[in-house]
Amino acid sequence: MGVVVNLEGGKRSAATMARLMELTKDDMARVNELILAKxxxxxxxxPELARHLISSGGKRLRPMVTLAAAQMFGYAGEGHVKLATSVEFMHTATLLHDDVVDESDMRRGRKTARMIWGNQASVLVGDFLLGQAFRMMVDVGSLEALDILSTAASVIAEGEVMQLGVAKNLETTEDEYLAVIKAKTAALFSAAAEVGPVIAGATRGDRAALRSFGANLGLAFQLVDDALDYGGNTSELGKNIGDDFREGKVTLPVILSYRRGTQEERAFWKQAIEEGACDDAALERAIALMHRHGAIGDTIGRARHFGEIARDALAPLQDTPQKAAFFDVIDFCIGRVA
Structure with a gap:
């Protein structure tokens, strides 16, 4: 489709992850072993269904953030590996549940678990992984870490229900949509960043800094995903281009395009999103309208805004290799559309 803009930035974004990956590679090897064991x-x-999703790709950014955040404050125990694995299991469970709710057929170029084993098995294995995550949290023995991650699990579930409420609803406001992604995406990033300093005995100020970094990183990450769905590549995004559109998801580029459009354009959006008229020709027109009204560019602008808040949250912290790596992570998230 000729109007699709190249937003890939794949090689550039991969390069900015190098420092974080190097800092956490030994601990991530232990996380990967624990993932397989648990x-x-x-x-x-x-295990068959869990392996399907766990082995399907993804950079495992969230557990790497947990590991680096613990390292940042000199943590020397074993708990950060269990907490990082818990974070990854929570994320994986969310993906399983999301694919059922969204009726998704593909993820990272492969059939979703629900397409192979069915919705019931996907939901129940997701529940199993959540149970294993909570067992590992208990093993760590930190009530504060358990509170942070269990609260995040509750908030994520609330976000799922909130998303059902705005599904295919073109009257959704930007504030309402931001509330959904704060719950669905930012909450786990925030918790992943905070539990490391918690078990390392960091000050409340340091914990708050990492919590804010994670929350705003998560918002930036999701908004970039929103933009990439209308012009990225499948390997970078982890799903097929246009999936959000075909599933009738009201993401920020849609919200902005609908509100800025003419009466005739709004009729098109209603037909596409609410009535399911979302073939390839409709997707091509949707992308053209987004560019006409600056919706993709403004979505990326919002992402950059939250990225700057994440950067400012880190600024007062002592300079460490981990802090530098976290600045890289912000660049990585935004750089996917550079």
Whole structure:
């Protein structure tokens, strides 16, 4: 489709992750071992389905943030590995549940678990992974870390329900949409960043800084995903281009295009999003309208704004290799559309 703009930035964004990956590589090897161990079960379907999703790609950014945040404050125990694994299991469970709710067919170029094993198995294995995550949190023995991650799990579930409320609703406001992604995406990033300093015994000010960094990083990350759905590439995004459109998702580029459009353009959006007339020709027109009204550019602008807030949150902290890596992570998130 000729109007699709190149927003890939893949090589550039991958390069900015190098410092974080190097700092956490030894701990991530232990996380990966623990993932495989804790995804095991005598019930054959559970490890089979879990391995399908766990092995399907993804950079595992959230657990790397947890590990680096613990390192940043001199943590020397074993708890950060269990907490990082818990974070990854929570994320994986959310993906399983999301694909069922969204009726998604593909993720990262592969069939979703629900397409292979069905909705019921996907939901139940997601629940199993959440249970394993909470067992590991308990093993760490930090009530504060348990409180942060359990609260995040509750907020994520609320976000899922909020998303159902705005599904295919073109009257959704930008504030309402931001509330959804704060719950669905930013809450886990925020918790992942905060639990490291918690178990390292960092000050409340340091914890608050990491919490703010994570929350705003999560908002930036999701808004960039919103933009990439209308002009990225499948390997970078982790799903097929236009999936949000085909599923009738009201993301920020849609909200801005609809509100800025003419009466005739709004009729098109209603037909596409609310009535499901979302073939390739409709997607091509949707992208053209987004560019006409600056919706993709403004979505990226919002992402950059939250990225700057995340950067400012880190600024007062002592300079460490981990802090520098976190600045890189912000660049990575925004750089996917550079």
């Amino acid at each position: 995804a095991g079960s005598d019930v054959e379907l559970i």
